[in-house]
Amino acid sequence: xxxxSVSFDWNQARAFLATVEEGSLSAAARQLGLTQPTLGRQVxxxxxxxxxxxxxxxxKSLVLTPSGIELSEHVRAMYEAASRMSLTxxxxxxxxxxxxxxxxxxxxxxxxxxxxxxxxxxxxxxIEINVVATNDIRDLQLREADIAVRHVRPEQPDLIAxxxxxxxxxxxxxxxxxxxxxxxxxxxxxxxxxxxxxxDNTRMIDxxxxxxxxxxxxxxxxxxASGLVAWxxxxxGLGIIVMSNNVGDTTHDMERVLPNRDPMLFPIWLTAxxxxxxxxxxxxxxxxxxxxxxxxx
Numbered sequence: 054x055x056x057x058s059v060s061f062d063w064n065q066a067r068a069f070l071a072t073v074e075e076g077s078l079s080a081a082a083r084q085l086g087l088t089q090p091t092l093g094r095q096v097x098x099x100x101x102x103x104x105x106x107x108x109x110x111x112x113k114s115l116v117l118t119p120s121g122i123e124l125s126e127h128v129r130a131m132y133e134a135a136s137r138m139s140l141t142x143x144x145x146x147x148x149x150x151x152x153x154x155x156x157x158x159x160x161x162x163x164x165x166x167x168x169x170x171x172x173x174x175x176x177x178x179x180i181e182i183n184v185v186a187t188n189d190i191r192d193l194q195l196r197e198a199d200i201a202v203r204h205v206r207p208e209q210p211d212l213i214a215x216x217x218x219x220x221x222x223x224x225x226x227x228x229x230x231x232x233x234x235x236x237x238x239x240x241x242x243x244x245x246x247x248x249x250x251x252x253d254n255t256r257m258i259d260x261x262x263x264x265x266x267x268x269x270x271x272x273x274x275x276x277x278a279s280g281l282v283a284w285x286x287x288x289x290g291l292g293i294i295v296m297s298n299n300v301g302d303t304t305h306d307m308e309r310v311l312p313n314r315d316p317m318l319f320p321i322w323l324t325a326x327x328x329x330x331x332x333x334x335x336x337x338x339x340x341x342x343x344x345x346x347x348x349x350x
Contacts, residue, residue, distance in 0.1 A: 063131075068095035069107060069121075070128045074327060077115060150179030151334045155342075156198035160280040162186035164300045166202075169345040173338060180334050188252055188280060199335050200342065201324045215323045215343055220350040221316035223309050225301040230290040237310055240266055247292035250276030251283035257295070264317070299349065321350055 071081035072092070082092040100107050107121035117125065157166060162184050170182055185198050201207075207214050224243070237243050243266055250257050250273045258268050275291050277283045287294040293310055295317065301307055323343050325335060 065095045065099035065102070066128045066131060068092045069099050070125065070132055072096060072108070072115065073117065073121070073125045073128075149177045149334050149337055150181075151332075152181040152183060153200065153334055153338045154183045154185055154198045155200045155202070155338070156185040156187060157202035158188050158280055159186040160284065160297065160300060161202060163281055165297075165346075165349060166342075169342055169349075172345060173341050176341065177334070177337055180338065182338075188278065199325060200339055201322075202342070202346070203322050203324060204319050206320070206322050207324050213325050213327055215339075217321040217323055217343060217346045218350055219318040220321050221298045221318055222295055223298055223301060223314065223316055224293050224311060225287060225296045225304075225307045226293045226310050227288050227290045227306055228308050230287075230292065231308055231310070233290070240311070240314070243293070243310075244268060244272065246272065247274060248272045249283050249286050249292045249294040251280045251294075252278060261295075321346060 068081065068085065068087075071085050072078055075081040075084055078093050078096070079089050082089040085092065087095075096107065103124070105120040105124070106118050107124065108115045109118055110116075155166070163186065166184065170184070173180060173182065204220075206216070226246075234246060235242075237246060248268065254270065254273045254276060258270065258273065261268055275286055277286065283294060284296065284300070286292070287296075288304070288306060296307075298316060301309060323339065323346065325339050
């Protein structure tokens, strides 16, 4: 092995990669806990050691040169290899610690995520888990959460998004509601029934009608912004509700309406900020959730 060919140190490479990821020297310095001049000197030292120009300053922005783009790929690979080595040397996941904020809908948070979080606790007992149960889309860029489970792909380019697969949903109602008002036999029959909405009723009505139903606001007299509250309303006989099959089929007092109807499919996306995905605790949690949800959904 030609050791003399390695002419820079890891601190310089790390400073360069942080600048690439953050987009500026000041932001990179904050992330690494350094002053901006110190970080700038490390990047300059790397350029001098390799005899290349890595960044060009255009206005107030730093733009990677072709040499910088090529080097960033190699340094990122070095970072990932160093992370794996550190993980192995530290006794695998048992010593990974720190807080992880996960945001998902209240239904998923209450009924689907707990078994996954139990696995995570067994795998990495020092990780602190906080679940932000909300049906609103949390902004990962503002660090309101580290990982998000959503049904919409994020549009921001600096977010990592992984399509887990499709979940399945159907219409459900309580047995007492169906015994009282009758069991629909066709989609047209649904127009004569009460529905329970959660979230934006107008969007829900539009989506259901695009599937061939004929519903209007008069069908949605009761609802809630909370999926958990809406589900309890349905369980108490207030109407028909759209629910994930994972939840509906495992609730003993609920019955699937039009059981032979093809399921409604909805995508499941797992999302994290690029920088956070390089964190061991975030990466471990992300990968475990991806594996669990791909099997569960």
